[in-house]
Amino acid sequence: MAEIKYTDDHECIKIEGDVAWVGITKYAQEALGDLVYVELPEVGREVKKGEDFAVVESVKTAAEVYSPVDGEVVEANDNMADDMELITQPVSEQGWIAKIKMSDPSQLDGLMDEAKYNEYTESLD
Template identity: 55%
Template sequence: MTMLKFTKDHEWIRVEGDTGTVGITDYAQQQLGDVVFVELPEVGRKLETGKEAAVVESVKAASEVYAPVAGEVVAVNDAVAGDPSLINSAAEGDGWFMRIRLANPSELDGLMDRAAYDAYVEGLA
């Protein structure tokens, strides 16, 4: 079963089994503008919930990407490193940043589903 969750910092995590694919939301990429650089974590790095996991830079600003849950990086998206504009064109698809093996799947319970996230973003406008 696939589960999609969101953070208040505009990251998403798509969980399949004990692994989650992480990226930034469409809303986040719109706020950033044209993405020009991405710094991805090293495979094997241990991430802590809410701590910096990656960096994304746009023509407007540099921004941290935070780990939505704790875990170990098991893969990174080399396509995004080579073509950061993928984040603008497919933020919630091919523009993913990393895959992590979840350290504590119960942490997902503290994240928002799509409906809650959409309502949260509407409240920011």
């Protein structure tokens, strides 16, 4: 099973070669409520670490999704635009929002693993 990394803004990332698959965590989904819409980034868009590249919207609220790395969007999950249920899938399956080709994969080094992320979310409640 691929290792998943986590940001403190609740993105989850699967790394495949120099491409990062970015989704949002279960914790984020529970906080936002049932998601009903995603605004996907355009393929080819350059993003910077910390820049918002997508927006997810629930019946209660909307939230930005931030890029964990500098890079270029190489694919956006168009299927998700038609079927928001997909976001509940693991990021390594259909739960990714976009795939970002990283210009500096070492930017992901400081991110949390699953155990650390779980500790982090418990500290938030």
